Amino acid sequence: MVERATPTAMPGETVDLSRLQERLRSNRGRTTLAVVVAILGLVLLLGVFGGALAPHDPFAPSLSDRLTPPFWQSGGSAEFPLGTDSLGRDILSRIMLGARSTLVVATAALLSGALIGTILGMIGGFFGGTIDAFISRAADITIGFPMILVALLFAVTVGPRPENVVISVAAILWARFARVIRGEVVSLRQRGYVESARVSHMPTWWILLRHILPNILSTVLVLASLQMGWVIIVEASLSFLGAGIPLPEPAWGAMVADGRDYITEAWWISTMPGVFIVVTVLALNLLGDWLRDALDPTLRVS
Amino acid sequence: MIRHFSIRVGQALLALLVVLLLVFLSSRATGSPLDLLLGPQATQADYARLERELGLDQPIHVQFGRYAVGLASGDMGKSLRTREPVASMIASTAPASIVLGTASLAVAALLAVPLGVFAASHRGQLVDRATTALSVFWMSMAPFWFGIVLIAVFAVRLRWFPAGGNAGIRSIVLPGLTLALFATGGLTRLIRTSMLEALGSEYVRLARSTGASERRVLWRHALRNALLPAVNYLGILFALVITVNAVVEAVFDWPGLGRMVYNAILSRDFPVVQGLVLLAATIAIGVNLLVDVVMLGIDPRTRRG
Amino acid sequence: MTPPNDQNHAVEEDGPFQDVLLEIRGLRTYVASSGQIGRAVDGVWLDAHRGETLGIVGESGSGKSLTALSIMRLHGENAEVVGGQILYEGTDLLKLSDDQMRAFRGARIGYIPQDPMSSLNPVISVGKQIAEPLRWHLGLRGKEARARAIELMEMVHIPEAGTRFDSFPHEFSGGMRQRVVGAIALGGQPDLLIADEPTTSLDVTIQSAYLKLLRELQRKNNLTIIFITHDFGIVANLCDRVAVMYAGRVVEVGPTDTVLLSPAHPYTQALLEALPDVAERTQRLKTIGGQPPSIFRDAVGCSFAPRCKFRMDICEQEDPSDVALGSNHRASCFAIGPY
Numbered sequence: 001m002v003e004r005a006t007p008t009a010m011p012g013e014t015v016d017l018s019r020l021q022e023r024l025r026s027n028r029g030r031t032t033l034a035v036v037v038a039i040l041g042l043v044l045l046l047g048v049f050g051g052a053l054a055p056h057d058p059f060a061p062s063l064s065d066r067l068t069p070p071f072w073q074s075g076g077s078a079e080f081p082l083g084t085d086s087l088g089r090d091i092l093s094r095i096m097l098g099a100r101s102t103l104v105v106a107t108a109a110l111l112s113g114a115l116i117g118t119i120l121g122m123i124g125g126f127f128g129g130t131i132d133a134f135i136s137r138a139a140d141i142t143i144g145f146p147m148i149l150v151a152l153l154f155a156v157t158v159g160p161r162p163e164n165v166v167i168s169v170a171a172i173l174w175a176r177f178a179r180v181i182r183g184e185v186v187s188l189r190q191r192g193y194v195e196s197a198r199v200s201h202m203p204t205w206w207i208l209l210r211h212i213l214p215n216i217l218s219t220v221l222v223l224a225s226l227q228m229g230w231v232i233i234v235e236a237s238l239s240f241l242g243a244g245i246p247l248p249e250p251a252w253g254a255m256v257a258d259g260r261d262y263i264t265e266a267w268w269i270s271t272m273p274g275v276f277i278v279v280t281v282l283a284l285n286l287l288g289d290w291l292r293d294a295l296d297p298t299l300r301v302s
Numbered sequence: 303m304i305r306h307f308s309i310r311v312g313q314a315l316l317a318l319l320v321v322l323l324l325v326f327l328s329s330r331a332t333g334s335p336l337d338l339l340l341g342p343q344a345t346q347a348d349y350a351r352l353e354r355e356l357g358l359d360q361p362i363h364v365q366f367g368r369y370a371v372g373l374a375s376g377d378m379g380k381s382l383r384t385r386e387p388v389a390s391m392i393a394s395t396a397p398a399s400i401v402l403g404t405a406s407l408a409v410a411a412l413l414a415v416p417l418g419v420f421a422a423s424h425r426g427q428l429v430d431r432a433t434t435a436l437s438v439f440w441m442s443m444a445p446f447w448f449g450i451v452l453i454a455v456f457a458v459r460l461r462w463f464p465a466g467g468n469a470g471i472r473s474i475v476l477p478g479l480t481l482a483l484f485a486t487g488g489l490t491r492l493i494r495t496s497m498l499e500a501l502g503s504e505y506v507r508l509a510r511s512t513g514a515s516e517r518r519v520l521w522r523h524a525l526r527n528a529l530l531p532a533v534n535y536l537g538i539l540f541a542l543v544i545t546v547n548a549v550v551e552a553v554f555d556w557p558g559l560g561r562m563v564y565n566a567i568l569s570r571d572f573p574v575v576q577g578l579v580l581l582a583a584t585i586a587i588g589v590n591l592l593v594d595v596v597m598l599g600i601d602p603r604t605r606r607g
Numbered sequence: 608m609t610p611p612n613d614q615n616h617a618v619e620e621d622g623p624f625q626d627v628l629l630e631i632r633g634l635r636t637y638v639a640s641s642g643q644i645g646r647a648v649d650g651v652w653l654d655a656h657r658g659e660t661l662g663i664v665g666e667s668g669s670g671k672s673l674t675a676l677s678i679m680r681l682h683g684e685n686a687e688v689v690g691g692q693i694l695y696e697g698t699d700l701l702k703l704s705d706d707q708m709r710a711f712r713g714a715r716i717g718y719i720p721q722d723p724m725s726s727l728n729p730v731i732s733v734g735k736q737i738a739e740p741l742r743w744h745l746g747l748r749g750k751e752a753r754a755r756a757i758e759l760m761e762m763v764h765i766p767e768a769g770t771r772f773d774s775f776p777h778e779f780s781g782g783m784r785q786r787v788v789g790a791i792a793l794g795g796q797p798d799l800l801i802a803d804e805p806t807t808s809l810d811v812t813i814q815s816a817y818l819k820l821l822r823e824l825q826r827k828n829n830l831t832i833i834f835i836t837h838d839f840g841i842v843a844n845l846c847d848r849v850a851v852m853y854a855g856r857v858v859e860v861g862p863t864d865t866v867l868l869s870p871a872h873p874y875t876q877a878l879l880e881a882l883p884d885v886a887e888r889t890q891r892l893k894t895i896g897g898q899p900p901s902i903f904r905d906a907v908g909c910s911f912a913p914r915c916k917f918r919m920d921i922c923e924q925e926d927p928s929d930v931a932l933g934s935n936h937r938a939s940c941f942a943i944g945p946y
Contacts, residue, residue: 274447
């Protein structure tokens with residue numbers, strides 16, 4: 001006779017799934033992302049339209065209004081919501097206009113660095129051999145080089161110019177992109193379809209465009225967003241030191257420098273543009289993190 | 303091993319050469335370097351003399367040669383403002399920057415390692431989330447602005463610390479803190495990530511299977527491996543520190559090399575800037591070389607390879 | 608006729624190994640991944656008898672590794688034991704605190720993982736890694752620990768043990784590394800050794816040497832071995848009894864000879880049929896059509912039913928229960944008729 005037993009669940013057995021379900025709940029809140037995107041959208045808007053939307057002329061001095069505190073302090077008014085600087089210029093308006101130069105320069109610097117770095121990384125990773133060795137070594141050495149030095153040198157020879165910032169930043173930034181992209185391309189190359197494309201005598205540029213590029217785009221995007229924050233800090237620091245975007249452009253970094261001497265009497269001149277810098281950079285960093293988690297979690301950026 | 307080492311040294315020297323070349327060429331970027339090297343108060347006689355000295359009629363590679371040789375013997379020119387030899391200016395100002403930089407880095411490392419380990423071992427919990435959030439926050443903080451905020455709050459409002467200068471032990475707190483916190487952010491994240499990777503590894507699982515306590519697993523097994531990428535990062539971190547140092551010293555009026563370069567830019571004092579850029583570049587290349595060598599030394603995989 | 612007991616599976620009573628060391632009862636280990644909960648181990652009943660080598664066979668994804676890891680509670684953060692008991696000499700391991708469980712690891716239960724390339728700490732010398740567990744299990748330090756570690760290295764036949772104590776893992780070949788892992792696992796003198804596919808990453812020629820080593824170690828140290836593999840050849844070579852797992856459950860278990868020669872469960876039969884028969888070179892390789900069910904979906908009825916050539920209506924409606932097939936052999940299938 002065949003032994004048949006009762007069904008496999010033990011009677012009265014309950015299964016505790018609570019801890020597993022907790023693990024599934026995602027860490028990154030949707031609300032944070034929404035806030036980040038909103039902030040960046042606002043900054044972008046300012047960058048494009050800031051000049052036109054500014055309530056006052058960012059350049060016109062008005063000595064009678066100088067050193068007005070922000071509207072929530074006594075002595076402040078709604079006319080100058082964030083106060084005025086030592087020449088009576090409205091801080092808010094200057095910040096709004098300043099967004100443009102800051103963003104334009106930073107974006108140009110990031111794009112140049114990313115473009116050069118990606119191309120070199122692709123070339124190095126794809127072709128290997130001496131080209132690869134050369135590019136890799138150059139990148140390794142450049143990566144440990146302080147960006148600021150190049151800009152300082154430029155500042156003192158040809159004078160402070162936004163192009164200085166772009167060139168100096170790009171000159172160092174490319175190495176970070178090149179290294180990461182090269183690694184990606186090398187591992188991509190080892191996948192079957194790239195080798196088979198090569199074997200079937202497809203033109204090199206076609207392989208690069210069709211097979212390699214789409215796969216590294218997400219990495220480029222993540223890396224770019226992670227680096228953008230740093231680029232803005234470098235650019236702002238350079239402007240602060242007088243080696244970046246020169247007057248009379250109201251670059252945020254330069255505005256902070258302006259207020260340095262008035263820190264005791266008029267703290268807002270330095271603080272306000274600084275807040276904008278921090279918030280923008282923070283939003284960019286968070287966006288970069290989120291993108292990395294979503295697209296390329298194994299990316300290691302040092 | 304020796305071969306590896308000498309390749310690295312060779313590359314470092316090559317990099318140095320490239321930097322020298324770039325700096326040399328930059329002085330000729332806008333035509334004659336004489337304008338940059340002499341400043342507006344120079345006389346015709348000064349021009350003529352310097353022209354002879356620099357041998358500007360010689361072919362360019364000869365000029366470069368003389369320039370390099372001059373550097374090797376310690377001649378970095380003279381400040382346009384004070385007429386002091388740049389080399390001695392650097393020598394007398396350097397200690398202040400070294401003190402600030404070392405203290406900040408030490409604080410950063412002392413903070414980052416335990417924080418990173420802590421965050422990794424309590425992944426997903428409040429400690430981890432707070433640490434990560436703070437790290438991102440610090441990394442986003444433009445150091446020059448943060449310094450100003452510190453001054454506004456602690457020096458002006460609360461009067462706990464001086465607003466600048468270097469007058470006693472209290473003066474190092476604010477600038478040191480600014481520099482340290484900035485470095486801590488990035489370092490903490492790196493250590494946390496490396497620790498998480500180490501903790502998820504097969505060898506950690508094996509260690510746990512032998513009954514090792516969690517503490518032992520953390521500090522002896524995981525951290526040892528996690529520190530490797532951190533040491534590697536030090537090279538890049540150093541470059542960051544140099545960048546930020548200039549800014550921090552400018553903000554806090556700390557009498558170091560950073561402030562020196564800041565003032566030099568304001569007054570278009572080319573020889574000083576040139577000298578400092580060369581120095582910083584050399585140090586950066588040197589530190590990276592050192593990191594390479596140390597990495598070769600402490601990673602057993604390469605030691606006997 | 609064996610009396611039904613409250614665990615509703617036939618007790619494995621007959622056979623040369625009587626004393627039960629480990630009892631797994633109704634183990635369920637679920638995993639959290641890609642936003643879902645997967646039932647990776649979904650009701651496993653299994654016993655390990657003292658002194659025997661029990662093999663667990665299955666395709667990848669059958670839950671065999673996770674079962675082994677669950678015994679030691681080393682399954683990682685994404686998995687959770689959500690039900691069942693694991694009784695080691697009567698103590699339910701799943702109810703122990705972390706500290707109490709730690710006392711079992713290494714001292715009572717040892718573990719040999721699959722991949723020798725990644726299971727050793729690359730920055731600590733091999734000897735030190737072997738000596739470490741000796742510290743808290745045997746209280747040995749310094750020179751004593753070193754001496755004992757070298758003994759262990761000799762026990763697993765690592766040549767020149769004295770000098771190689773200070774070597775690092777990357778200086779060893781795969782086969783040697785697995786021996787080091789063996790030495791580490793046995794340092795605390797456990798009674799039960801769980802070997803999770805230890806030879807899968809090794810060259811075939813090295814495999815048999817390692818299996819020979821395991822047999823020797825078992826004899827010398829009176830070990831009970833749970834050996835996880837997907838290779839029936841190893842099972843035939845090494846194991847006294849074998850359990851076949853499919854989709855998170857044990858579908859058949861019995862003495863190796865019996866299961867291999869007269870498999871009762873359709874899945875086991877299909878697996879054995881799919882093995883290439885070297886003698887018949889013209890024979891095409893038979894594969895089992897279809898795929899194992901996704902662990903994320905709620906299965907109703909027998910999980911092998913979709914691929915089973917003996918499928919009946921009832922197979923898709925109810926979970927099959929265990930059928931005792933005499934001398935320690937059971938399988939869970941509705942198609943097994945009365946003897």
